Amino acid sequence: MLSAVSSTDSALVQEVVRRVRHDLPAMADRVTSQMFAEVPFYRTGGAGEHAEVRARLLLNLEAALAALLGARHAPQAPAETGRLRARQNAPLADVLCAYRLGYLAMSTALVDAGAQIPVVPAAVIIELMQSVFRNHSLDADAMVDAYREEADYLLSQRERERAALVDVLLSDDPGSAMLIDVARALRLPMDGSFLVIATASDRGQDPMPRLGSALAAIDVTMVWRVRYDTAVGVLSMHHPARADLAISVLRRHASGPVGISPAFGSLRQTAWALDLAELVRDGLHGSQTVEQFENTPLNMLVAGGRDVTRETARTVLGGLLDAPDETQQTLLHTLQMWVTSAGSADRTAERLHCHPNTVRKRLRRLEELTGRNLSEPGGIAELVTASHAWAQLRH
Numbered sequence: 001m002l003s004a005v006s007s008t009d010s011a012l013v014q015e016v017v018r019r020v021r022h023d024l025p026a027m028a029d030r031v032t033s034q035m036f037a038e039v040p041f042y043r044t045g046g047a048g049e050h051a052e053v054r055a056r057l058l059l060n061l062e063a064a065l066a067a068l069l070g071a072r073h074a075p076q077a078p079a080e081t082g083r084l085r086a087r088q089n090a091p092l093a094d095v096l097c098a099y100r101l102g103y104l105a106m107s108t109a110l111v112d113a114g115a116q117i118p119v120v121p122a123a124v125i126i127e128l129m130q131s132v133f134r135n136h137s138l139d140a141d142a143m144v145d146a147y148r149e150e151a152d153y154l155l156s157q158r159e160r161e162r163a164a165l166v167d168v169l170l171s172d173d174p175g176s177a178m179l180i181d182v183a184r185a186l187r188l189p190m191d192g193s194f195l196v197i198a199t200a201s202d203r204g205q206d207p208m209p210r211l212g213s214a215l216a217a218i219d220v221t222m223v224w225r226v227r228y229d230t231a232v233g234v235l236s237m238h239h240p241a242r243a244d245l246a247i248s249v250l251r252r253h254a255s256g257p258v259g260i261s262p263a264f265g266s267l268r269q270t271a272w273a274l275d276l277a278e279l280v281r282d283g284l285h286g287s288q289t290v291e292q293f294e295n296t297p298l299n300m301l302v303a304g305g306r307d308v309t310r311e312t313a314r315t316v317l318g319g320l321l322d323a324p325d326e327t328q329q330t331l332l333h334t335l336q337m338w339v340t341s342a343g344s345a346d347r348t349a350e351r352l353h354c355h356p357n358t359v360r361k362r363l364r365r366l367e368e369l370t371g372r373n374l375s376e377p378g379g380i381a382e383l384v385t386a387s388h389a390w391a392q393l394r395h
Contacts, residue, residue: 012117013124020109025058028058032053034105035057036053040094041090041098046090060102064103064106075142078140079146081095086150095147099139110125166232166234173271188234193238193240193242193243193265194273195237197232197235197258199230199257208231214249219237254289257288259282259292260292261280262293320332332387338359339380367379
């Protein structure tokens with residue numbers, strides 16, 4: 001709106017604006033064509049049809065001219081444009097560029113119209129341009145504020161929707177039809193090469209905020225779900241060989257314990273893989289370690305039924321569990337080394353850096369506490385399985 005102008009100057013301004021308004025439809029045609037030719041988002045058709053964009057531009061230009069004639073500045077039109085373009089996922093830079101083209105065309109038309117009226121003083125044109133610049137700034141601010149507000153709302157909505165989709169993916173039995181829909185929405189293949197990772201979250205904070213972009217750089221897709229105290233991700237590798245590289249990336253970004261499932265080939269196995277990833281994570285006891293579940297028959301047997309396996313292990317280990325933790329760990333570690341040393345006390349002693357008699361003494365103590373005989377195949381099998389299960393499932 002112009003300020004402190006004489007009635008004569010005001011009449012001249014009205015005449016200048018009248019002439020520009022008379023040519024406004026043709027100006028809208030030219031600017032719309034320019035937008036579709038020069039601005040990438042409009043050129044690709046993201047903003048809609050030519051007629052739709054022209055109608056919105058015409059509305060904005062009419063509001064801008066009305067403000068020059070003393071109408072109260074009303075940012076509704078640019079604000080609505082900002083919200084619409086945010087919903088269309090338009091780059092803000094492209095929206096601002098298109099808006100600038102419209103104001104530039106209007107400014108040029110005002111100067112040209114003023115030049116065609118000899119009695120219009122230069123000072124009036126200068127003040128008119130100052131008003132145009134001021135209104136452009138106000139409109140652009142209104143448009144940007146509305147764009148960002150709408151974009152923030154949409155982002156929050158998409159994150160909630162995406163979280164719900166990931167929850168379905170991780171559930172025990174989502175059903176084939178629903179799983180196919182979820183996979184399509186998350187842009188994941190139904191079959192391929194996958195990993196599930198599980199880590200801890202501190203009150204809903206993302207423990208690895210840059211992990212997704214780091215994995216994308218090696219052509220690995222991740223869907224991520226952060227809850228109050230846990231964070232879970234499903235990784236999709238376009239080639240199985242990417243798994244080792246993905247785990248290397250995880251090691252660089254880990255801020256706490258990270259459990260990784262075995263690689264699997266179908267999204268229908270996601271809940272199963274999550275169970276194993278969480279099993280590994282829980283066994284790391286909070287340390288900043290990244291560890292993958294070892295896909296061995298014994299491990300799979302132990303993981304198959306946690307509650308039953310845990311209670312069975314408790315029964316087999318018996319009195320050993322009443323001993324101090326240090327004693328438990330020493331005896332079970334000795335048993336593990338003895339088994340992997342083919343039952344040789346001498347080789348076990350070499351690996352543990354102790355005397356063979358120390359190994360034999362520990363094994364006898366283990367037999368006493370558990371009531372199992374390590375000279376019998378059955379006793380060995382029960383103790384090996386129980387010790388392995390207890391190491392994984394005691395918590």
